[in-house]
Amino acid sequence: DDHVGIGIEKIGLAVPNLQADFFNQIKLGVENYAASLGIEVITVDAKGDTATQVSQVQDLITQGIDAFIYIPAGAAAAAVPTRLARQEGIPVINVDREPEGEPGDTVIYGENVMSSYEVCSSIIERAGGEGKMVIIHGQKGTTPEVQRFEGCKMAIDENPGVELVAQQWTQMWSPDEGFSIGQNMLQAHPDLKMIFGQADGIAMGAAKAVQAAGLDDQIVVGGYDGDVAALESLARCDTPFVVTATQSTQAMGVLAVNSAIAVSKGASVPARQIPNAVLTDCENAQQFVEKHP
Amino acid sequence: MSDTADSRFGIGALREAFSLTGATGPLIGLLLLCAFLSLATDSFLSIRNFLNILDQITVLGILAVGMTFVILIGGIDLSVGSVLALSMMVLGFLNVEAGLPMGLAISGALLASGLAGALSGVMITVFAVPAFIATLAMMSIARGLASMITNGSQIIGFPIWFNMGAIVRHGGFLTMTVAVMLAVFIAAWLFQRYRKEGRELYAIGGNPEVARLAGINVNRMTILVYTACAALSGLGGVLLAARLDAVQPTIGIAYELDAIAAVVIGGTSLSGGTGGIVGTLIGVLIIGVLRNGLNLLSVSPFLQAVIIGLVIVLAVAAETFKRARR
Amino acid sequence: MSDTADSRFGIGALREAFSLTGATGPLIGLLLLCAFLSLATDSFLSIRNFLNILDQITVLGILAVGMTFVILIGGIDLSVGSVLALSMMVLGFLNVEAGLPMGLAISGALLASGLAGALSGVMITVFAVPAFIATLAMMSIARGLASMITNGSQIIGFPIWFNMGAIVRHGGFLTMTVAVMLAVFIAAWLFQRYRKEGRELYAIGGNPEVARLAGINVNRMTILVYTACAALSGLGGVLLAARLDAVQPTIGIAYELDAIAAVVIGGTSLSGGTGGIVGTLIGVLIIGVLRNGLNLLSVSPFLQAVIIGLVIVLAVAAETFKRARR
Amino acid sequence: MTKPSSGPILTLRNICKSYGPIEVLHGVDLDVHAGEVVALLGENGAGKSTLSNIISGAVRPSSGKMTWQGAPYAPANPKEAITAGVGMIQQELLLLPQLSIAENMFVGRYPSRAGRVDRAEMRRRAREGMARLGLDLPPGRLVAGLSTASQQLIEIAKALTHDARLLILDEPTAALGGEETQLLFRQIERLKAEGVGIVYISHRLEEIKQIADRIVVLRDGERVRDFDTADMPVRTIVEAMVGRSMDQLFPPLSTPSDRIVLEVKGLKSRAGAFSGVDFEVRRGEIFGISGLVGAGRTELVRAIAGADPLAEGSVLLNGQDVTPRSPRDAMDRGIVLVPEDRKQQGIILDHSIAENIAYSNLDAVARGGWIAARKVRSFADDSILRFGVKGRGHQKANEMSGGNQQKVVIAKWLARNPSVVLLDEPTRGIDVGARSSIYEIIHALAEAGVAVIVVSSDLEEVLGVSNRILVMAAGRQAGILDHKEANDVSVMELATA
Ligand SMILES: Nc1ncnc2c1ncn2[C@@H]1O[C@H](COP(=O)(O)OP(=O)(O)OP(=O)(O)O)[C@@H](O)[C@H]1O
Ligand SMILES: Nc1ncnc2c1ncn2[C@@H]1O[C@H](COP(=O)(O)OP(=O)(O)OP(=O)(O)O)[C@@H](O)[C@H]1O
Ligand SMILES: [Mg+2]
């Protein structure tokens, strides 16, 4: 454990919203791995607000960080934090998204399109390849919302027997929204067979609505992200929520720290690093509960 | 709310008994809304959808009951959404992580939320902090505490029967959670209308100094009202936990605005002293039906925001006009 | 705000000139906070960090100025965050999508936001909708409209110089955006203290009927105040667009709560009629320094929420105590 | 005038009260016996209300001792005083406008049966209480919209239903006409007979003679004189109150010129409070308006001053039609109104005297829209001097006694140098000394050529100051009497016509 060669002592981590498990997992990944290397991590949480994030990044730089892991908040990925860090010669590692026109030294993001294609293909297959389907989206206009729809749409278009009968958007990707919207959709379409919730919270809320309507046997629900609670739920194999795409969030954290070390040493890193999401269901959920990828 | 002269018979009696004064406008609005949605969609007018709406307003309804009392005494509580989240996280922690039986866990959740309300009440009365600010601070504090319990992650793993309480419709009709909400409404209505303390709330809201001179312990009542409102938020949290079968600290953001809107749409005046529970029920139904209907109509979320804003303002302005015309 | 007898010289004069009455408590609090942070961190006490704080409070400061006037007349505006978002989206649409020159686009953004405020004002005066409800509705409506412009997505691609206005520190010191904020504060202070209309706001907040009988056109002033507050929110939006070099419809959620907190911490009473701009500046600085300091101290985000809540309540309670002791 | 044999039910010894550094009561003693009416007299700000509030538990004394029915008595709040049997009617009207009459009368002590409020009983007892004062209103009616007098009567009825052993009445008749006053006195007599002790505060000295058994005079927070009988010449009482001898209460009548300044033609209120009002007021004339409570006098002067909308008719100033559409309109023409309800319409209690005066003179203290701080100060200092306000410019209005607040309201309007002044109940709640100085002010205005209209429920006052008197009855103009033909009888005849 010789830390002399690492070259950085302090990493600044800007997360959009710690209340989302996805970001919380990345944070844990960064913090745990950095701790094992003896690196200090300063985390700031923008609570979903871009402007707050810009202010927080100013404060991070004031504290003399040696590397900056930047997960942009809000629909607009602000370019300003990258510019501020660049002025100080601090390496910038983007995670999840990068601001247009101002890329960091590398970007690490979970693949969205293909993984959501797989989730939707999976629920279509489980439903017997045909029937009515609805999608409960995340916050309208955000990148994951757009891309996850794109991927799922591909799966739907491949199966002419599948009919997308309704779509609705949540404001906050939350389970209570998933429940209410799911319930209303079941009301409008009692013969529904498939629900895709664009995040696990939404999907689990919708699955509860399915249970409340007593339609457990008729409907399958797919989610996205691989939140810890979602994995635990999948591992129990007893709800209509049957499949999700588990993002390798902890791995992303580790990757981010390693990239920061590499960049500060002057080593080259690929411009894009895209760990795959793993299709997860009742069978492989337990292993991820024990060790999140 | 008033003892109108013509109140012994007919509509006057109805209006009096149900404290409908100030809420007849919204009631008509609600009926119009239902009529419109019945025509515009196939799925609105059915027992099942009606039961769905009841399900969906459970939490809002319970928050709005507590908020009605707070607004009746001329106060406001911005912390209900955060306190609901705090209650949920305490419940999850005690039941799932600490392994306590559900009864104890629920008591713990209600205790924690009630305490938060009592603290707001003390800040408002003893330290003379305006209610808006005291509860704004409590909103931030409760949210922070709720997040700290699990460092931001959610908790699942409640006993099966807990979730069933929100799902099984007894007699094909009432879930436990909806039954709890209805019980809360009835109890609150009886309290507000027939209990001495209920009437005292109106006096405090009308003019706290007059109430004090009339021998009412205004400070004690105020603290009790904020405690009750927070404990009801906590109860709402327990029901929401049952319904989602999971708890997380981000839940309930901006719920306070829905609750306040429901109360005011229902004819309770923000300056205190007038209004009541029955109006609030109507206000809650308007919001619930509107949300449900807009989803059934597949209206885009952005347009929904615009429509909900317009309906809120129309409902309140209509009542004002009705009053001005009289 | 008062013409104290001893006011010609010394502290009295200062207090009078800067309308510090009611804000000396917060001022002491601010100084204590700064002293503590200077000792507890290496990085707080530096010109650069001070300039950073100025940068960070720009938008909050401008919103709080408008909010001060609204609260002075006894109102409240919950729509400032949404109106800010609306202004940003209009700006982005006009400049980037429609290709209009920036000058025109900024005028368009200010016009749109001012219009939203005027509508709130009309609802409040002509239709007698309580300010809380009218602006709550406007909050929903403006957010919906802002989102509809691009169907929820962001707009980027402003001219380079626009972003530079928020970044380049002229003379190593002032960015354009900070300069605009300071100009707004000075203008608002002069207005509130020395203009006839400024004094009228105090009268309206003190008692609107007394003001009306004193020949003040209360309705007109009220509509103007809400229009000004919204236009200032719009200006805040323009500055924020410059700072972020991008616009998006979800920005500014819950900004109204920060702005209200800043105003009240600064000694302006929510019941109207007392307080002022200088206090608001102190309130804004307290919030800005606190946020900055907590980040510099690397306090966990969840604990930050708890601390901010506590500080808000302490700041307001301290002032109450000081007054009670006198 | 029978002296009660047993000891006093209430004793006060050496009561002091300070607000911050200022002591407003300096060691006051007071005894009240069962079945007697003690009149508490004194100038505005003498400390009468403060002392009463201490007895009724609304204010806590800084030092001193009280006993109640022989035992030590130190109520921590009004509830304890009420429970002990001490009731009080506050000087300022304290009703809840959004609640019904019945609920207002029983707030805090609702009759209840089996844990629930007994509404029928409450209504019955409310009707009973009102009937004693000749008030016949449905107990379910909201208090909002009732006239000031009715509200005052409801307050009294509320206190009467308390079954208190000691009742404090702080200026109960300030808003009442003669008839209601007599009804009240009948009730006081009844309570006396039942052995209730009564503390009675009023600035109407004629009343004192009729109702009081003893008089205690306060001056500047000290008990300065006692009279063991109320049968004293008014002059003696006034001397004790103000600390000097006073001659005439009313100044001599002014002599108006022939030039008509204000003329109103066929005025009709949009709210329906009055109709068919025609009169003119000349330069230098004092024009009184009298009538029973609720006759529409307040509405009339408010309409002339642009505060309420007119349905028909016109207001002419120097022959020119100036029918105002807003208070601003009227002010700009030189017509000003000193409103009836000081707290709601006249003054901002939270703001300083200087600011209050400035609000109705903003155009005068500003140049080009910019406020000159020195002007604000000098305006305030001038007015304080001119009207003998006890206070300084920076003091908040709510730190002053009611009478001084009233002077500020008058000052703030007269500082505009108007040509027509409408005064609605200008001396309500004002002590004799101040009252005579307000009459002096009114007289001086008339002498300076201003047309003055005085609305008052105090018949003696209208008769004493007016050149002519307009009598209103139920919203109509019943007649106009010249000074020479006007007296109690002729005015009342018209008022009840
Ligand atoms: N809350 C207060 N703070 C400071 N001073 C007060 C307060 N209340 C009353 N005072 C002062 O106490 C003195 C006595 O006031 P009080 O109201 O008892 O007079 P009063 O005899 O009832 O006069 P009035 O005849 O005008 O009603 C006055 O000088 C008044 O300014
Ligand atoms: N705000 C109001 N709403 C409804 N009715 C009112 C209102 N104010 C007054 N009235 C009614 O209008 C009539 C005239 O009232 P107004 O106050 O002008 O009478 P007044 O002669 O000045 O009597 P006083 O001032 O002694 O009460 C009364 O019947 C009164 O009840
Ligand atoms: Mg008094």
Ligand SMILES: [Mg+2]
């Ligand atoms: Mg009157």
